[in-house]
Amino acid sequence: MQKGVGMKTLLDSLKNYKKECVLSPLFKMLEAMMDLLVPVLVAGIIDRGIGLNDTSYLYSQIWMMVLLAALGLGFSVIAQYYAARASVGAASELRQSLFDHIQQLSIGTLDRFGSGTLITRMTSDINMIQNGLNLTLRLLLRSPFIVFGSMIMAFTINVKCALVFAASIPILLAAVFFIMLVCIPLYKKVQSQLDRIMTLTRQNLTGVRVIRAFSREKDSVSEFDRENQKLTKMNEFVGRVSALLNPITYVLINIAAIYLIKIGAVQVNLGEMSQGDAVALYSYMAQMIIELVKLANLIISINRAAACADRVSSVLKEEPGMSYPVQSEQPEEKNSVDFNHVSFAYPDAREDSLTDISFHARPHTAVGIIGGTGSGKSTLINLIPRFYDALSGTVSVDGVNVREYGRKELIEKIGLVPQKTELFAGTILDNLKWGSESLSEEDAWKALKTAQAETFVREKESGLYSIVEPGGRNLSGGQRQRLAIARALVRHPEILILDDSFSALDFATDASLRKSLRESELNTTVFMVSQRTSTIMHADQILVLDDGRLAGIGTHEELMKTCEVYQEIRWSQVPEERPLDGIHMEAAV
Numbered sequence: 277m278q279k280g281v282g283m284k285t286l287l288d289s290l291k292n293y294k295k296e297c298v299l300s301p302l303f304k305m306l307e308a309m310m311d312l313l314v315p316v317l318v319a320g321i322i323d324r325g326i327g328l329n330d331t332s333y334l335y336s337q338i339w340m341m342v343l344l345a346a347l348g349l350g351f352s353v354i355a356q357y358y359a360a361r362a363s364v365g366a367a368s369e370l371r372q373s374l375f376d377h378i379q380q381l382s383i384g385t386l387d388r389f390g391s392g393t394l395i396t397r398m399t400s401d402i403n404m405i406q407n408g409l410n411l412t413l414r415l416l417l418r419s420p421f422i423v424f425g426s427m428i429m430a431f432t433i434n435v436k437c438a439l440v441f442a443a444s445i446p447i448l449l450a451a452v453f454f455i456m457l458v459c460i461p462l463y464k465k466v467q468s469q470l471d472r473i474m475t476l477t478r479q480n481l482t483g484v485r486v487i488r489a490f491s492r493e494k495d496s497v498s499e500f501d502r503e504n505q506k507l508t509k510m511n512e513f514v515g516r517v518s519a520l521l522n523p524i525t526y527v528l529i530n531i532a533a534i535y536l537i538k539i540g541a542v543q544v545n546l547g548e549m550s551q552g553d554a555v556a557l558y559s560y561m562a563q564m565i566i567e568l569v570k571l572a573n574l575i576i577s578i579n580r581a582a583a584c585a586d587r588v589s590s591v592l593k594e595e596p597g598m599s600y601p602v603q604s605e606q607p608e609e610k611n612s613v614d615f616n617h618v619s620f621a622y623p624d625a626r627e628d629s630l631t632d633i634s635f636h637a638r639p640h641t642a643v644g645i646i647g648g649t650g651s652g653k654s655t656l657i658n659l660i661p662r663f664y665d666a667l668s669g670t671v672s673v674d675g676v677n678v679r680e681y682g683r684k685e686l687i688e689k690i691g692l693v694p695q696k697t698e699l700f701a702g703t704i705l706d707n708l709k710w711g712s713e714s715l716s717e718e719d720a721w722k723a724l725k726t727a728q729a730e731t732f733v734r735e736k737e738s739g740l741y742s743i744v745e746p747g748g749r750n751l752s753g754g755q756r757q758r759l760a761i762a763r764a765l766v767r768h769p770e771i772l773i774l775d776d777s778f779s780a781l782d783f784a785t786d787a788s789l790r791k792s793l794r795e796s797e798l799n800t801t802v803f804m805v806s807q808r809t810s811t812i813m814h815a816d817q818i819l820v821l822d823d824g825r826l827a828g829i830g831t832h833e834e835l836m837k838t839c840e841v842y843q844e845i846r847w848s849q850v851p852e853e854r855p856l857d858g859i860h861m862e863a864a865v
């Protein structure tokens with residue numbers, strides 16, 4: 277069944293190349309016909325041209341052969357051209373639809389696949405499909421045509437000898453089939469090992485600084501070596517098995533050829549067959565050998581391509597994961613966010629990352645979120661733009677359940693500065709335009725100013741047009757964070773989410789950024805995740821998370837009185853505030 281889906285995906289991408297898919301095999305067949313005629317001409321040359329010394333016939337046949345060769349070449353070039361067009365075109369459409377589809381998938385689904393395998397599927401797998409397609413278009417009709425054509429031509433020359441052909445073909449097909457059965461499952465294994473190598477390479481390249489800092493180069497190299505060896509071994513094994521095909525075909529065919537010559541020689545001796553015909557029969561046998569070997573290789577690459585097509589289509593088969601209503605509800609209250617008994621666990625995770633979270637964020641207020649690492653802060657804010665769906669309970673924005681919004685409506689309300697800052701290759705202005713397509717330079721500067729990024733951008737020679745390398749690697753961590761904040765501000769979001777966006781900023785910048793956010797005319801509700809109490813202590817409401825649960829909720833002053841977890845965090849950061857034991861007890865009660 278899987279295979280069917282793989283083929284369907286492939287056929288879909290071939291839709292625009294119907295003409296090429298017909299013309300290429302057609303011209304290949306014409307070329308094959310030219311090939312099939314040659315041995316007959318040779319027989320004539322031997323029997324009549326040379327045997328009877330008919331020079332004019334000899335030359336005419338030679339010219340005929342030259343003509344056939346030229347025609348064959350022409351047809352073959354045309355066939356190659358169409359095959360290349362169709363296979364390259366279809367592969368690029370397939371790649372595009374795979375990429376488009378990946379963009380639609382939910383973050384949970386992407387987590388499950390992992391980027392390594394998605395990259396191999398987009399690159400290596402699709403290349404295999406392209407090669408398989410190209411070979412198929414050229415050979416799928418031609419090879420059987422020549423094999424059976426040779427046999428039929430042999431029958432027209434001499435029935436007794438032709439029986440040798442008829443007997444050898446099924447034996448050969450059986451050998452090909454057997455090898456195929458062994459190889460197909462192996463190809464899938466090879467591709468998934470390739471996935472592992474891709475994941476490893478990615479991890480090594482992105483983590484290169486850490487690897488150096490911990491002098492783990494040797495371990496990285498040996499780990500890579502191990503996986504790479506595994507891949508090599510697999511490839512060698514598949515290679516060996518499939519390489520058996522050629523010797524097996526050659527041995528079988530040559531046995532048949534010996535037998536053919538033996539029978540032929542007797543018949544020529546008895547005068548039942550001419551010498552020319554014997555040579556022609558042998559040529560047909562030779563053509564058949566070559567075509568059968570090609571056919572066997574073709575079958576192998578078709579199988580390989582089918583295995584890859586399965587892998588590609590298993591991604592395409594993934595449902596986008598989240599459904600969106602056709603018509604969304606009208607918001608009741610602007611800029612508010614509500615969590616109502618929300619619990620969430622990541623796919624395949626054993627424990628809940630969030631348990632029974634409830635709170636109401638009033639419009640235009642600042643909400644601070646604090647808690648130890650892994651306490652669920654990022655998870656909580658990822659539920660607001662619906663990167664994931666809550667397992668139970670409801671998340672509402674503007675009084676409407678986030679599931680009731682159309683695909684874009686919700687996202688457009690939210691400006692998100694993720695914990696791991698991602699910038700993209702382009703200019704600074706390009707990056708800011710992610711927030712709003714129609715951004716003017718003036719607004720860009722305004723956002724940069726609020727985000728405390730104005731100074732360093734001004735200092736750059738090309739200002740807004742300075743180049744940002746992929747991932748923002750030519751900027752410092754703090755500069756990246758500030759640009760990411762500006763990018764979120766550009767959108768004038770109703771809800772601004774800053775996930776630990778102050779971590780790379782020094783205290784002074786942190787303070788002035790918060791001040792300018794407060795003073796800007798943005799009418800936003802701000803969610804501020806931080807590990808530092810000083811960053812969030814002025815928020816209207818602070819959520820204290822502990823191991824996925826809400827350990828406390830209130831203002832800084834309230835929490836200092838009631839929430840032990842918050843007190844501990846605060847005192848660990850500002851030890852001077854830790855009271856003497858007696859007072860501590862009082863506060864805790």
Ligand SMILES: Nc1ncnc2c1ncn2[C@@H]1O[C@H](COP(=O)(O)OP(=O)(O)OP(=O)(O)O)[C@@H](O)[C@H]1O
Nearest residue numbers: 387622625629648649650651652653654655656695
């Ligand atoms: N993509 C994921 N898949 C599975 N589990 C995850 C994923 N992301 C986070 N978790 C788990 O969920 C829990 C909460 O993680 P979360 O990222 O929300 O913590 P956090 O409070 O933001 O921590 P930090 O302060 O370090 O950013 C952790 O135990 C973590 O192991």
Ligand SMILES: [Mg+2]
Nearest residue numbers: 653654655695
């Ligand atoms: Mg986090």
